[in-house]
Amino acid sequence: MGLRALDNVSLELAQGEILGLIGPNGSGKTTLINVISGLLAPTAGRARVDGTVVTGKPAHVSARAGIARTFQSVRLFKALTARENVEVAALAAGVRRVEAKRRADELLGEFGLARWHNVLAGALPYGLERSLEMARAIATGATFLLLDEPAAGLDESEGDALLALLAGIPATRGCGILVIDHDMRLIMRLCRRLHVLAHGQTISEGTADEVRRDPRVIEAYLGSAGAAA
């Protein structure tokens, strides 16, 4: 058996909640998202949405069950326009064409992308790529969003704008959000509850304050990166 990227990790995410997933590099955060979204099949363990098991099945099954995600390195449909990027996500969720276009226009407006609707995604400015990817994830009508470092590479004002948008999503759309980020400022402002991984294992879970004071968390960060959260 090779390395266990994840071992005995268990977490729950409720609709309307934003859960922060943190941990040093290589602790298994992205692997966990890959497993939940169905891109990786775990050797043991399962993820459920409303009691329906989504692991060990083709990845599109997880999406149909209500899980959408973004990627640490943005993965847009570069040869499609910004609008088509969002429209196709609604279509893939089974929405009719006219409604999918309407939903796309609405989300592009919400994410400040309206004037870019006819631009190929591959030609978008970097700061807008993450917004588009998020609009695409939301367009699926997902009940759970998994966001892998949504603020990476954004400058402070872009990050703040994104934060404001993100914070409103659970209330307006009723989704639960799992967010990975190394930007502790963002995590602390966004999440009431945090889940901490190190070496593929859960080392702590609780409110931001509880986690911050947890000696195991402090050790994990000091021990690996030498930088405390």
Add this chain to the structure above:
Amino acid sequence: MGSLLTGVAILIRGHRQLLILIVPIAIFAVVTQLVGGTLLGRIAIAFFINLMVVLSLQIFTGNSGLLSFAHVGFMGIGAYVSAVLTMTPEAKAFAIPDLYPALVPVTLPFIPAVLIGGLVAAVVAAVVTFPIMRLREAASVISTFALLVIIQVILAHWHELTNGPRSLFGLQPYTDLPTAALWGVIFIVVAWVFRHSSIGLRLRASQDSEPAALTIGVNVVRLRWIAFIVSAFIAGFAGGLWAHFVTTFSPRAFYLIETFVAVTMLIVGGPRTVSGAVIGTVIVTAAFQGLRTIENQINLERLLPFQVVGVTEILLAVVLIVVLTVRPGGLIEEREIFSGPGGPLGPDADSAAKAPP
């Protein structure tokens, strides 16, 4: 009925470029039919049949992003099936002496036979391609190439259906220019509609990022499979028209050179767009005919102290390499021809389009 007309009106308004593609080609066909000689007429028919094969490739390759070398094989299936269906029992007795007795008396009209040829190609595609639709990149291309080889070997050895590796002859020359042109235009529309359909859009998304497409819920394997079946039907249909154009052919007609020409046409024009498929076919056909004429002329007039053979193919191969190096997306890359620049709108558009708070 009313909603259908509205639908067609919307389609035309939203897709003016489609007319820009079709009209010149239709004019070319009409003019050739009226004033062109026999030679030009035959070049035009061959052009339209090639166009169908390239469009069929575009439907699969252009949307899924997976190159297929198998399509000319499906063209062969359509050619043989339709040939067996249109030939008279007397002609079959000469041309396919080992033919299954049950098929000998069957004689169908031309277009129904060609349609059945396309359907058989589609059914074969449906049965054999599902497992390879989950492959990608080199593995995918190589497996379609293997499929071409398998089809070739079967065509060359199924004496009870194809007369084996020998030539099949005695077909009626049913395929005239109006028929070829009409179906060519129909398949341009089919490829266009497919590309812009929900299936086409989802497939093009999977071409750009398969993981992202999966995680928005696109069943990538199934959609590739559907695209392959549709495209195999068109390739088989084109094969039926081609069979009743040349009237004599052997399994070798559906192999490497033909695959190479079809793939070159698609790649030179730009596989991602229907405009690319059409323009690639026009350019490569023109270049091919032009070079062939020059080559023949050189040989005829003995302009060189030796015979020139195969220069046309070599130059086409060079063109293919140059396009792949200089402009790998082909001449018409991501957007259809005349789609406009597609830049961002003015800054005030954002506030105008934003939903009220």
